[in-house]
Amino acid sequence: MQPQVLLIVLNPYDEKMSNTENNLATPDEIIMNKIYFVREEKVMIDSDLAELYGVETKRLNEQVKRNVSRFPADFMFELTEAEFKNLKSQFATSSWGGRRTPPYAFTEHGVLMLSSVLNSDKAIKVNIQIMRIFTKFADCLPIILALNLKLKKLKRDSKIKTKT
Template sequence: MTVIQSIQNRIYEIRGERVMLDFDLAALYEVPTKALNQAVKRNIKRFPKDFMFQLTAAEWKEVWSQSATTSSEAGSLRSQIVTTSQSSRRSDNTPYAFTEQGVAMLSGILNSDKAIAMNIAIMRAFVEIRKILLLQNDVRQQLQEIKERLGGHDAQLTAIYDAMENLLDEKAAERKWNERPRIGFKQS
């Protein structure tokens, strides 16, 4: 399970897609990033824009700063990977991002046993994230239903409190009326 958690920490949301970056995939597959990218370029027809895209400089800067901050707080190996990948990259050469389908397509071009095993683990990590998101959506929906019910209950409770106040006011007025000093003649 720690392998899946490690993989989940390397999944980013960029352009509304959950993606993994080329240097993270290369580290997981235990191949150089350059070799991974060359294999992709040799098979570029397998990677349309919805499977793989290159980050802009602004996107890369944001992802790099987030991952460096997160890693330094966690004190994990992740900071070493980010630091080495950043230092070995030229500033104009931003990483490639692979969507879930792009990662699945990588399994067709990387045939080592390590790559196959890691691809299976990555697919499981994506499935786990999808389950978590579905669970979160279900919880959000339940919270919304509870809020709506409570809103209805608030209105009902307010009506009950108002009715009780009116009853108390009527009783107090009746008591005052009955306890008022009488005027007039008393019959004996």
């Protein structure tokens, strides 16, 4: 069975928190496009986070390994080969280049913990922005679930009508 990797791109844009007003270096849309659903978790990939923080992926992972006790399995996990392949197949070109090993995926808590091991002004600002976006995703979840229930009901109703 193929592992499920779901890519959902939402745009919960809030004019009160626009990038220009907050002088953010990275537009929210770029960060939102780097959030994936793997193993029923919202995650961000190590290379994407490194790019946002302005560090090499190797350096980010070194800091994580030096502070491994801060990153339990529910904060960070390594993608399986199948998950990594599935994730890469969703894009025309790979943004992860010639990696030899699957990337690490950081959950919301893991991303938050990264700010304590990457102690730069940019990492702190980016982390605040990422946390706000994760919150926007959480705010959208009830809407997505309600729409999913309505869609299932519509499908069920249409099947009943075609049978009669």
